[in-house]
Amino acid sequence: MQLRTDIEIAREARKLPILEIGAKLGIPPEDLVPYGHDKAKVAQHFIRGLADRPDGKLILVTAINPTPAGEGKTTTTVGLGDGLNRIGKQAVICIREASLGPNFGMKGGAAGGGMAQIVPMEEMNLHFTGDFHAITAAHNLLAAMIDNHIYWGNALEIDARRIVWRRVMDMNDRALRDVVVNLGGVSNGFPRQTGFDITVASEVMAILCLARDLDDLEQRLGNIVVAYRRDRSPVFCRDLKADGAMAVLLRDAMQPNLVQTLENNPAFVHGGPFANIAHGCNSVIATTTALKLADYVVTEAGFGADLGAEKFFDIKCRKAGLKPSAAVIVATVRAMKMNGGVAKADLGREDVEAVRRGCANLGRHIANTRGFGIPVVVALNHFTGDTEAELQAVRDYVAGLGTEAILCRHWAEGSAGIEDLARRVVELAEGPSSFAPLYPDDMPLFEKMETIARRIYHADEVIAEPAIREQLRVWEEAGYGALPVCMAKTQYSFTTDPSVRGAPTGHVIPLREVRLSAGAGFVVAICGEIMTMPGLPQTPAAEVIRLNAAGQVEGLF
Template identity: 65%
Template sequence: MSDIEIARSATSQPIAEIAAKLHIPDAALIPYGRTKAKICPDHIASLKDKPDGKLILVTAITPTPAGEGKTTTSVGLTDGLNRIGKNALVCLREPSLGPCFGMKGGAAGGGYAQVVPMEDINLHFTGDFHAIGAAHNLLSALIDNHIHWGNSLEIDARRIVWKRVADMNDRALRSINCGLGGPGNGFPREDGYDITVASEVMAIFCLATDLDDLKERLNKIVVAYTRDHRPIHASEILGTGAMSVLLKDALAPNLVQTLENNPAIIHGGPFANIAHGCNSVIATKAGLKMADYVVTEAGFGADLGAEKFFDIKCRAAGLHPDAAVIVATTRALKMHGGVSKDDLDKEDLSALEEGCCNLVRHIENVKAFGVPVVVGINRFTSDTDAEIALIKKIALANGVKAIDCTHWADGGAGTEELAEEVVALVDSGHANFAPLYPDDMPIWDKVKTVATRLYRADDIIADQKIRDQIQKLQDSGYGHFPVCIAKTQYSFSTDPTLKGAPSNHVVAIREVRLSAGAGFIVVVCGDIMTMPGLPRVPAANHIDINENGEVVGLF
């Protein structure tokens, strides 16, 4: 059966019954139908004195077209933990409409390790992304309106850095001319669109601890510069109060369930390249107060997702992860060993062994943060016992266990062994988490630390203009910010064709962007797309509603 058929055949419990498992009273639920609800912020605030549960990060090897399955494993592990008698929930990001209608697909898991209602989650859900897009575009409109009505702030229209956003892959909007058609339409200028998940409002939304923190962060957004390069902040445009009003309801985390009726909190979803790629701090911290084990994930491979989870989210929120799971598949590791996508179903131990250098690199990197590691092998039906045994042998030679997982086919029953190992790692008390670099390290050195220690680059380079920008940010009081490195997700290097575990390369910094409200500095290395396009045959071509009113073609 397809994912959507499996999800539709499941028996979901009323959301109040799921909430009861977390001791959330009915009065603290804001229902969105029968099977989803928001959790009242007042209830979350009332839990502040409760002890935290244990935090488990699910990350992965470097992505390939063969697929890895982080979300599926996160859901499966949560079900497995509950099957062995633990009180566990999963915290995930909300899917974006762009990938859903494009090529990547949804983000609700797969097979028998899904969160439901998967159609709602993958589509409009509770409207959070619409609220974020509206708040972002309100600020955009206010900027142009300010210029139209006299421009008392002396904004240089050539130096407006705040684009507009849309939650859809639309390459035609990357670069546009706006304000055309006469004086009544404003001043003509160049502009562009990013996808909503790349918005700084999204990053702020996911790093804010409450409404007051959200408003303070929104005020700090730098939207433009004057002719003499003075930054213009969102607070000066006088719209952050209205933006907060649009975001107020969205700020409450969303509660749903897995196919096995275990709690799932799904909230926020920043781009894993241009931002930090994790679900909201509010959701994660709430989960830690309500469950003994919280499973969460970070975007892309561990060099991007886990690094930003550790260095940005955990640093900002004071989180201390207790264990990490690195998801790997034999298919993806064989691609890293040079096998073409068409030949992945054939056993190839030589290529698999060569491709495992990528897994070993990620193991070493996660250990560098002081977090205990286990490898979860997301098993496919074409995998052979010899291939699984080889991955286990290589993992063990690098000091970690690799567990064969069949959650896609078997749900939580297929991850019980992984769940037992995660509990053992957590109970061992070996976690000694620390970010990769201190706050007071200079910006340039922070980038170099990540590039040399995690990517195994020899050095970083940038032209003088970029170096001057970095120094100006340092001198302007932003030197304590963590860095958010935006590079290809398909390689440790900035060249997406370099598979495996490349070393001795050089990371070239192409652009630097300040996210003053989010509290980090984006360092763009290589070609990064903040408004993707649709593929030749987008998934949208196959999505429809049948005669029974059911969505079809959605995975």
């Protein structure tokens, strides 16, 4: 029997009108702004009216380091939300929007999979409600106003050599990483070197995902540092009077997007910072809104727990005052075998010893996540080729660490295949939790980076050029020392070398660059060779994405 693809399953979904999905959460029709029949934005005035309601329980879904074998974190997030609703709990799913860059590059889609998907799948993976385009436009408006200000006399005395605001686009394009602009003569401005980042790495994206409301959004936009003068004093977005116009472009994008799962359960899909180069979480406004409307909110953080979960705890929860009740770490037998040294082509063969060797990566993530003071359970995402001996090897290993690995079949069976995990999550969430971030606000910036490197990555040290340490010192003197740090690092390893799997120790984390995101409220530490503008692979997913004879999208998966 030929398996149906994700997009074929999504296309067969029996979707409810989005007004009916909103009604499940008590959202009146007049407080929804429909984008067609199956997606809508939730109005700001409705969200403001929820302030006095109690919060539900917040559940984080994270994972081991990603491998080509696949882990299924988003699929498990969707499945768990469906599973909680199946056992009688009112649950809402909160995930990020998909970036066009990876969709047309490597992934081909980011809405879950199998019988645990969010729909409309095609729209969510493409332009959706236009949020990313609005973020790109607002970001590049500020870039244009910087060059325009210099062209018309430079009253702010911006040093063109010290402009730190790059441009963005929502596509992988390595050719734009390092460019020269304003060529072509006097009428085009003053030539200077700059570059592009991908939209999901934009500080505007981070600001939208951390802002509480439109007023907070505009204030944060105004706090963006765009350049420095010759005396090294900062020039802010508000100095250029760009913050108001940027907020106008982002007004609608600030409203969370409401959609549904294949089982017609509500889901908020909003914001999309990457976890390897940004903070990797959906928006604060979507999460806090969901917490007012449901008993349980299931959210995810990008990539492995060393990146997404750490940033969820240390940045998002710290800034928004969130207190998660439990965490789920997603793993697969196939990924354990890859971490144990098995090549992708050989994953179909039973290899219990390789599974046991690879479990060290899972164990590291369990210990790290527990270090934040919340209970942890493992979701063992089932693949058809898994053998009982391999599954038991994972269960035994996890039991030896004082928790449990629960087999989940949500990809094939939907909510019926994840009931056991849903019931266990409820037990953990109703029990004790003592959540606390990894480091205090008043710790120096470089020590915060060292703390993450040593306690999460298990590195021996962080190395940085004197100029980087001096830059951190200057920012501390300017009042930015209390900010959390956002580590930009490869997602594939605890080290900065993507080929190193397992749970390595004794390595070094090199800092290549630091960036101040004053509006978002964190300092970015760029480690190793990580790029804030990815490139397309040798065979991009775009080569197989097309319209069929019926005008339907093919190739998203």
